[in-house]
Amino acid sequence: MSITPQPGIYTPATEITVLGEGIADPVKAAAFPQTILRFRNDRWAPTVGLGGLNDEQWIDHFGRFAPLEGSLPQPLALRYHGHQFRNYNPDIGDGRGFLFAQLRDGEGRLLDLGTKGSGQTPYSRFGDGRLTLKGGVREILATEMLEALGVNTSKTFSIIETGEALERNDEPSPTRGAAMVRLSHSHIRIGTFQRAAYENNVPLLERLVDYALTRLYGETPGEQPAAQLLGRVVERTADLAASYMVAGFVHGVLNSDNINVTGESFDYGPWRFTPFWEQGFTAAYFDQTGLYAFGRQAEAIHWDVAQLAVSLRPLIEAQPLIEQLERFPALYAEALGHRFLWRLGVTTGEDAPALVEAAVRAMVASRTPIDRFFLDWRGGKPRDPAVYDDPAWDSFRMQIATLLPAGIMDHPYWSDPDPCSMHIEEVEAIWSAIDTNDDWQPLHAKVAAIRRMGEAHGGSPALP
Incomplete structure (x- = not known):
């Protein structure tokens, strides 16, 4: 969904049901002690006609999971298998989430609202079916940053704090719980096909192929x-x-x-x-x-x-x-060449792979941070040539000199002294402010800064 959000009218769908019973199990959401709204994606909610929900309506749908009118009457825990670190696992599926609803955006594309941390399912095994609030905050930061950098990513749609104290082995516990909703262009995974093949369910495989082609790619199946x-x-x-x-x-x-x-x-x-x-x-x-x-x-x-x-x-x-x-x-x-030049804001060259190779060699040799490199060379010329006078940059400097600016250059972001980055130290600092003082301002400020960077890039690149 690497596109600019376009307003849409609420258009519910239930397309997943054409795949039949073998695709999912009906489940119920957990009942949480509290439902505190912590994040609503008011940038993407209007694209599916949900921007007009007030906070209480939002919590009712995305914290208590009251069905959206005309969409799925009950959540569905999707069935799938998968290779996990190259080991095949037939005992997985939606273990702490489900498909909550389907609907269409302003351009008619079929989209899913899926959850994480919404309770146990038949595939939870020994898990509690929950998500930590820190995990939800990290999901916001990941999706916002990736979207701004042109990556085709799901969108974090909602985060509701649940009032539960969760025990975890990989972070200080007890820790706060959350229920997340993501907006995504389908939750049909490679593992979905793997399960159908594992069970020798050829009719389901055929339906999955048709569903993916016709409803997700908008294509007519060929020979x-x-x-x-x-x-x-x-x-x-x-x-x-x-x-x-x-x-x-x-x-x-x-x-x-x-x-x-x-x-x-x-x-x-x-x-x-x-x-x-x-x-x-x-x-x-x-x-x-x-x-x-x-x-x-x-x-x-x-x-x-x-x-x-x-x-x-x-x-x-x-x-x-x-x-x-x-x-x-x-x-x-x-x-790789196409996206590299897009982030640099220059025209596509015939020998983009050579330019990428030269840039990577120079970044490695000079220990130049990735985000710093792209900010400094936006438009094809270094903002401070003296910083890049190391001979390691000679090949890249010669090659990029033949290209012309093609990206947006007049946004104030390109004059910022430092790039907008998202490294682990800042992630931990943002979470610490929430965990220690219930201070959400650093998160909101970071999301605003990330979106500003995204505006500076001027939209995501199309497939080459």
Whole structure:
């Protein structure tokens, strides 16, 4: 959903029901001791016709989960499997969330409102089905920052504090609880197809392919619908991987159940932004082998998409699927150059990969922070040439001199002394203010600063 928000009329939908009973289980939301509104996304609520809700109505729908009129009458915990750190797990599904509603935006696109921390489901296993308030705050920061940097991401729609004290092993406990709602272009994951294939449910696989093509991509299925869908997923996920790199973002848990078939990034747990271009930088303390490190994200996503191809084999021979998978590396390289030049605000060059390579080499050699580099070189010329007189920059300086400005340059942000960044120290400081003093001002100020940066970029890049 890397688009500019456009107002829409409330248009409920129930499209997910065409997939039949095998896709989800009806569930009930937890009853919380309190429902305190902490965040409502008034930038995106109008796009789905919900901007006019008052706070009490908002809490009723997104804290108590009263159904939205005309949409799903009951929440649905979606069924899926997935590879988690390359190990197949058939015992997962929506364990602390559900699909709450479907509706359409101002451009007619089908969107989901899904939850996190809304209570236990048949797939909770030993979990409590809850989300910490800190996790909700981190989700706001991740989605806002990624949106501003042009990444196709879900949007944090609502955060309600629940009044519960949660016990966690990886943060000081007891800690405050929250229920989150995200706005997303589908929650159909690679793992959704994996479950159908694992159960040899060919009719469901066929329905999933048709649903994804017709309702999510707006396409008419051709002679080979499975290969057609895989091709779209390859294109979108190659661009997603490139967008992570240009943003300096590390998702942390790129399991196949965390990759949806629209190529939209979602579900943020141990994420981090790397200050420097460090290939081995990891976000999750439990990623001890660096499987999902900064520089391995394209490999990880490509591997996940290959699992989608395997799941589609009951519907089609292997060769058309292999041909689509083999497009990924070239598409990734093209998207990386395209997005890199977009963030620099210069015209697309014929040899964008060489420019990217020269920039990365110089950033690494000079230990220049990623966000600083993009702010200083916006428009193709350094704001202070003396800072970049190191010979490490010679190749990049020569190549970018041949390009012309193409991005928005008159926004005041480009004159700021420092870039808007989102590194772990600031994340922790924002949470500490909330946790210690119930001070939400640093969070609100940061969201405003991030959105200002997004305005300066002038909208997200289209697929190359």
